[in-house]
Amino acid sequence: MQYTTLGRTNLHVSVAGLGGGGHSRLGLRLGRSLDDALTVAQAAFDQGVNVFDTAQGYGTEPVLAKLLDTVPRDQIVISTKAGIGWMGPINCTPQEFAKTIDDRLTQLNTDYIDIMYIHGLHPDLVDDAMEMIVPVMQKARDAGKVRFIGVTEMFEHDFTHQMLQRALPYDCFDVVMLGFNILNQTARDTVLPMIQKQNVGTMCMFAIRQALSNEDRFKQTINQLIDEGRIDPALINATNPLDFLKLTSAEISGGTSGGGGYADIVDACYRFCRDEPGMDIVLTGTSNTAHLAANLQSINAPALPVEHRQRLIDIFKNVDHLSGD
Template identity: 25%
Template sequence: MNTKKQIGKSGIYINPIGLGTNAVGGHNLYPNLDEEAGKELVRVAIENGVNFIDTAYLYGPGRSEELVGEVLKETGKRENIVLATKGSPKFVGQELQNDNTPAFLKQAVEDSLKRLQTDYIDLFYIHYPDGVTPGYEAVGTLKELKDQGKIRAIGLSNFSLDQLKEANRDGYVDVYQGEYNLLQRSAEKEILPYTAEQNISFIPFFPLASGLLAGKYNKEMTFNDLRANMPHLQGEEFEKNLAKVEQLREIAHAKQAEVAHVVLAWYLTRDSIDAVIPGAKRADQVLNNLKTLDVQLTENEIAKIDSIFR
């Protein structure tokens, strides 16, 4: 089953299983990344029908975009790929700040185009609000860039519901990316109903809760990277979550699928979730994520998963 989904109202169609590339050149996020392995996983994704690739200036910073750009150049498949990136962070000395001013966003898009070695970006997100620039003004700048053909769709990430509403005042927002997974469902209360009503695609980040919902962890595991400070991976909370994952394993087992496939397939049954972008560190994980497309959940299974994680 490979039904393409439209991103918001953009007229851009994607395979709903995309690829998040923060482990491709994201040296500031993960220690000891192998850049060749990173390029290989992008290559394997493209060769196997993934056409939605998500990167950001912040991964690297800038390095992920460069590596993704190199692969797109060498494969010659740029026009088959829906390329998403994000801008707003900048370094002021050592300090990271966000900037949503028109001048900065225009420059950020130009810089991303260079690193990605392309003359258009399919989906450009404002990565974080800056707390100063009115959202509709920032989005208006992206609309200008869209009219110039430099970007094809407009996204926002990490905006609160109020910020999202203000930014979408003129109805220009196509995509919203925010935290959502079976353990962190607060988006269901407000943001998901709004995105559904506005025909905005919601793309969840941390869809597998940093690996917990992939069903690969056990009680003995400890973490020494960015997972080390995550409450859902510590102590009693971790044990409770592992018990819930075991209930998912029964459903997965019956389908001859893995826990991660069942979780990702469940997200795609939600209103306005048109794609998921699980990350990967190795090429075989990319191929594995694609097996999600073979999982068909029944209404009963959808309801059961909902209730396990209520």
């Protein structure tokens, strides 16, 4: 496992973080037990993952509480989140949000949260959140309940990072969680420059989503993007879109791979995200320990060859209206 520094937090973190949300929620969403989910979390820890993301809404905080029965608290970085409503006004008072933070401590059975996020902040709520919620988070930080504060976006609606574009100028968040993947690379120009300037830590979500974890769904999406005029068909083989990433055996044996070919679409996706300047941690969520092992290997694999990466940038440069969900 490779490690890095999480921006201004100076936390020493694994480049891969285990996501407790997504479509699997460590398996809880599929009906698996808490112990099954714990097996996934423990396997991640055993393979060097030291970042674990969860949220009030995921139901996976108790899994991390159980992990803490065997793992020393200072060996892992826990991020959790609480929402404040999506449409309409903020749906809680500052006092209620303060209680929500205390409830996270109870659910996680810990004295402190490493990173407390506002979960999926709506772009229109940024100013109100700064006035009502961020001071509560800062107070919790001053009290030692929270070490660092952050915000996550609702990428499946906020495709061009409008929330972060409004929030980052306040320069109050230590860490942000943002969507980025092969299909939607808009973060590169819209927010990553400011994030890097402010030395804000980053967690990358949506590296693989439904349109990226399944070859057939990916092909359907490519064909749709060609029909919409978003992708130049001359740049891609619609029946085998990532074919160009596969290296010939001559290229591999000749050492011109610059990092080796890809195993499958999931491998290519994780490696692409891992290599993006400004992305500290790539999150991976799963119910499946075999998927976990493969994904950790991809996140730690060499970068895709430069010419392949550039081709992926060129192919998807006009896509800014979907998340891959």
